[in-house]
Amino acid sequence: MLKVEQLHVKVGAFQLRGIDLELARGEVLGVLGPNGSGKSTFLKSLLNLYPIQSGTVTIDGINAQKMTASERARHVTLLSQMKTQTMGQTVYDLVETARYAVRTTDAKQEQAFLKEVLERFALSAYKNMPLAYLSGGELQRAYMAKAFAQESALILFDEPTTHLDLHYRAQFFEHLLYAKRANKASVVIVHDVNDALHYCDRVLVLRAGLPIAYGKPADILTQSFVEQLFQVRVATVIDPRNGMPKYLY
Numbered sequence: 001m002l003k004v005e006q007l008h009v010k011v012g013a014f015q016l017r018g019i020d021l022e023l024a025r026g027e028v029l030g031v032l033g034p035n036g037s038g039k040s041t042f043l044k045s046l047l048n049l050y051p052i053q054s055g056t057v058t059i060d061g062i063n064a065q066k067m068t069a070s071e072r073a074r075h076v077t078l079l080s081q082m083k084t085q086t087m088g089q090t091v092y093d094l095v096e097t098a099r100y101a102v103r104t105t106d107a108k109q110e111q112a113f114l115k116e117v118l119e120r121f122a123l124s125a126y127k128n129m130p131l132a133y134l135s136g137g138e139l140q141r142a143y144m145a146k147a148f149a150q151e152s153a154l155i156l157f158d159e160p161t162t163h164l165d166l167h168y169r170a171q172f173f174e175h176l177l178y179a180k181r182a183n184k185a186s187v188v189i190v191h192d193v194n195d196a197l198h199y200c201d202r203v204l205v206l207r208a209g210l211p212i213a214y215g216k217p218a219d220i221l222t223q224s225f226v227e228q229l230f231q232v233r234v235a236t237v238i239d240p241r242n243g244m245p246k247y248l249y
């Protein structure tokens, strides 16, 4: 459903070079790499927000560079670190804007859908609150609800767990698994290598704009690779909760 071929992007002096990947419905791709390696730039390039110098991005068989805005909204959603809506807007209005390209004509059905989304993200009590009143975690959840309300088959998450406490962080991964079961494809920028190992089907590792590894997380994210990539010392322990290896850093 997502195919990236020899993608080259130039933003100021920064370049992303030679990215190739394929992602099927129901799969989660983790994007990892040191700060400034190009992860957000890569995500935004998939939405054609940065000029693609060469290569192609195909989403659901359509060239992403040729999509109209509403076509793009039906096929792909970005949960960005950058919060662009006005802070005077209410939570309900924010989530409702996600429906512009997919709204049905049945007003009752729309209301029921939005109610269910707000409940799923524990936002019912905040529904009429201006975004300016929300805590960092509540705001992040409101944007997450908006991303899911768009109902696209591909969702791009730029550091989705920022500001979330442990409970909502765990909930985010539940939502990710829910999206996977609903046969959606997800691309997630991940900073915690353990999350990549547990939740991602594939990983793309960037360093200074170059794809240095792409494949199955367990094959790529070995202890020595992680130590070398992030210049940290890593220890491996067995998580007593599930018997799985876990990195400490």
Ligand SMILES: Nc1ncnc2c1ncn2[C@@H]1O[C@H](COP(=O)(O)OP(=O)(O)OP(=O)(O)O)[C@@H](O)[C@H]1O
Pocket (backbone or CB within 6 Å): 011, 012, 013, 014, 033, 034, 035, 036, 037, 038, 039, 040, 041, 042
């Ligand atoms: N519009 C722009 N003009 C010039 N440079 C840019 C622009 N956008 C991004 N960059 C540069 O591109 C590089 C990659 O940025 P990007 O945000 O993609 O990194 P990242 O891997 O997501 O980083 P982080 O982990 O810190 O969020 C950075 O050095 C950044 O300063």
